[in-house]
Every structure is written in structure tokens, then in C-alpha cells.
Amino acid sequence: MMNKRIAFIAALMMGSLFANAQRVGSSPEYIKALTAQWKGERFADGRPKVSDAILARLKSISLEEAWGVLSNKGYANQFEGDWMIINQDSAMVGRVVTAQYMPSRPDLITVVQEQGKAEGRGQQGGTNSWPIDILTDGDVYVADGYGKVADGTLIGDNLGNSIYAKSRRGVIFYGSVRDVEGLSEIKGFNGWIKASDPSYIKQMMLTTINAPIRVGRATVLPGDIVLAKKYGVVFIPAYLVEDLVLTSEVTKLRDEFGHQRLREKKYLAGQIDSKWTDDIKKDFLNWINHYPGKLPMTKKELDDYLKERNY
Structure with missing residues (x-):
């Protein structure tokens, strides 16, 4: 009887641990708190649902005009330049989904994988597919790959096809990709990246999805609206767009x-x-x-x- 009671208490403690564990994907409540100044409609994950009509109008706005408005509002850290662009003559706008990557650490990888399993995330393939799994039409996948090039390629053309099928957009990576030739052949897809490399992702792990990240000079929140053009990228708080x-x-x-x-x-x-x-x-x-x-x-x-x- 005593053994059963101990086992029951242990099970309760483990359940509490997972309930209160640091999530891989931010909760809707956390995303709503991050974007509290947005008063409009939201997606189920908590991100602001900026209208398609506004996104279409944003596409014709210049980087300088967007930067000027943000600077006047006190947002001085929303621009990043010096990109390699897969299709240079195509602009991209969309709603941001963020992902954070870090150098691999075995004990943390175990926690991330267990928490991802508890959140119902796919257990086949690498964790770099998890942000792609949640993309919807109009999303842009934005990742901090901490500038890693060799062995830091977050996607190739297979994942690129999946990204475009789900979002009809592309990616912005403070890091690298592989198979640029194949990615460039995906009609409508585009990517702002720091470099390309033929290697596969290695010694690198996903840590969060839809949490605040840094992309070069910019601080980026889930649900931001991105304006990506030939000479740089601006991340716009949803409530200001x-x-x-x-x-x-x-x-x-x-x-x-x-x-x-x-x-x-x-x-x-x-x-x-x-x-x-x-x-x-x-x-x-x-x-x-x-x-x-x-x-x-x-x-x-x-x-x-x-x-x-x-x-």
C-alpha cells in the first residue's frame, strides 16, 4: 500500500513538473502578453491576425519609410541588413513565426525533446521541422541560427517545399541553408539568409518556438509583421503596422x-x-x-x- 502511495505521489510530481516546464512553443497566453497592445483578432496560437489587405499594402512601402515611422515611435532596433537573398527581385511580407537555435548540449536536448513530445510535436526527423509544422498561410518563418554557416543549415529544398506549401511565403534566417539551387526553383518561395553551405545541420539544437529572438540588430517577437526587401528587413510590431x-x-x-x-x-x-x-x-x-x-x-x-x- 505504501509503495502504491509513493508511486502515486511521484506520478503527481512528474505531472506537475511537465505542466510547469518551460515550453518549446510559447503558450497563447504568453504570446498575448508579449503583444498586449494589439487589440484586434488573433490566431489560435495567440499571435495577432493582421489583415491580408494591410499586408498587401505594406509590400509597396519602402524600408526607409517603414524605418522612419518605427524610429519616431521609439523602435530603434527593428532593422537588419546585409543579407544573401535567394530571389533578389522579390519582396516579402508576412506574419512572423520565430524559432531560436543554439549550439547543442546533450542534457538540454533531452529536455527539449521530452517537452516537444509532451506538446505533441513530431518525433520523426529533426527538431528543425517543428517550426515548419505550425506554419499557416501568410506566415514567415524567422529563425536565429546565431550566424552558423557550416553544419548550421536550417533547411534544404525538401523543407523549403514544405514551408512554401504551408505559408506561401519563405524564410528569414540569421544563419544558413543548403540546396540554394533547389530552393530558388520553388516558385513563390524566397529567403533572406546570411550564407549557404552544402553541409547538413549538426551540433545545433532548437530551443524555443514563438518566443522573442534576436536577428542581428533587431529584436523580433512572434506575430510581428516583416517587410523584407532587396536592401534589408524591418520587423514591425503588429499594433503599429x-x-x-x-x-x-x-x-x-x-x-x-x-x-x-x-x-x-x-x-x-x-x-x-x-x-x-x-x-x-x-x-x-x-x-x-x-x-x-x-x-x-x-x-x-x-x-x-x-x-x-x-x-
Whole structure:
């Protein structure tokens, strides 16, 4: 009887240990706490569900415009440059899924594998497939591979095909990949990586999924929105992305107006490049009302924005 009681207590203690263990994948509650300023719809995993329409508009925003808005909001550490890009002429936007990798350590690998099993993660193949398993349409797989190149290749073309099938996007790795030739042949897939190497992943382990990570100069949270272009990558907090898009779109219109008026010699450069007079503001609004193309935002969005800004 005593042995059964001891066994029962031990089982309870083990169950409590796993219940309170550090998860491989962050809980929805933790992700919600990390992204508490987002007030909109969320995915089941807790990540903000920024609309596809906003993502589509973001794709035409320049890195400088996005960086400028973030910098003005106090976000100075959201950009990383100096990438090898698999398809250089293609931009990519999407909702971030993060993964953290570290050099292998046997005792920690055991804990990660046991916890992954408790979370229902696949037990065949390497743990580097676990972040891929949870991807959905519109996600971008972002990983800190701590810059490892040889024996640090997080994916090859097989996993690349799986990533694209699930997300219709690609990857951003502070690390390396293999089979770049094969990856480049996956139509629609793209990758921002630090290097390529023919080796397989070795002496490297996954530690977390959807936790905060560092990507070079940038701090990245799960659910961030990434804007990846030819000359770098910007990671945008979800709660700021809609305002960032609209602000950047208005900036582009202001620049277009200013450049046109300077070519027409209607104003001096100093007039356009400083706070506008009331006459220039009126001219700009009239120019907007007769804009020859399709505005990137609705007229109501633009009117509401301009009412709140002293430009």
C-alpha cells in the first residue's frame, strides 16, 4: 500500500513538473502578453491576425519609410541588413513565426525533446521541422541560427517545399541553408539568409518556438509583421503596422506632390522641404482631389489622417 502511495505521489510530481516546464512553443497566453497592445483578432496560437489587405499594402512601402515611422515611435532596433537573398527581385511580407537555435548540449536536448513530445510535436526527423509544422498561410518563418554557416543549415529544398506549401511565403534566417539551387526553383518561395553551405545541420539544437529572438540588430517577437526587401528587413510590431502603412503612403503622396511642384518650379526647395504654408497645404489637398491614379488608401482614411496631422 505504501509503495502504491509513493508511486502515486511521484506520478503527481512528474505531472506537475511537465505542466510547469518551460515550453518549446510559447503558450497563447504568453504570446498575448508579449503583444498586449494589439487589440484586434488573433490566431489560435495567440499571435495577432493582421489583415491580408494591410499586408498587401505594406509590400509597396519602402524600408526607409517603414524605418522612419518605427524610429519616431521609439523602435530603434527593428532593422537588419546585409543579407544573401535567394530571389533578389522579390519582396516579402508576412506574419512572423520565430524559432531560436543554439549550439547543442546533450542534457538540454533531452529536455527539449521530452517537452516537444509532451506538446505533441513530431518525433520523426529533426527538431528543425517543428517550426515548419505550425506554419499557416501568410506566415514567415524567422529563425536565429546565431550566424552558423557550416553544419548550421536550417533547411534544404525538401523543407523549403514544405514551408512554401504551408505559408506561401519563405524564410528569414540569421544563419544558413543548403540546396540554394533547389530552393530558388520553388516558385513563390524566397529567403533572406546570411550564407549557404552544402553541409547538413549538426551540433545545433532548437530551443524555443514563438518566443522573442534576436536577428542581428533587431529584436523580433512572434506575430510581428516583416517587410523584407532587396536592401534589408524591418520587423514591425503588429499594433503599429496599420498606422505605419498609412503614414508611409501619405509620405509617398507628399513626396510625389513635392517633386512635381519642384519640377514645375512652382515652389522653392526650401518651401517644400520644411513645414508647409497654408497655401501649399491647400494646393496639396487640391492635388489629392484630382489625383490621376488610384489612391493606395480610401479617401476617408486619408481625410481622417490629415485632420490629425500638422503637416
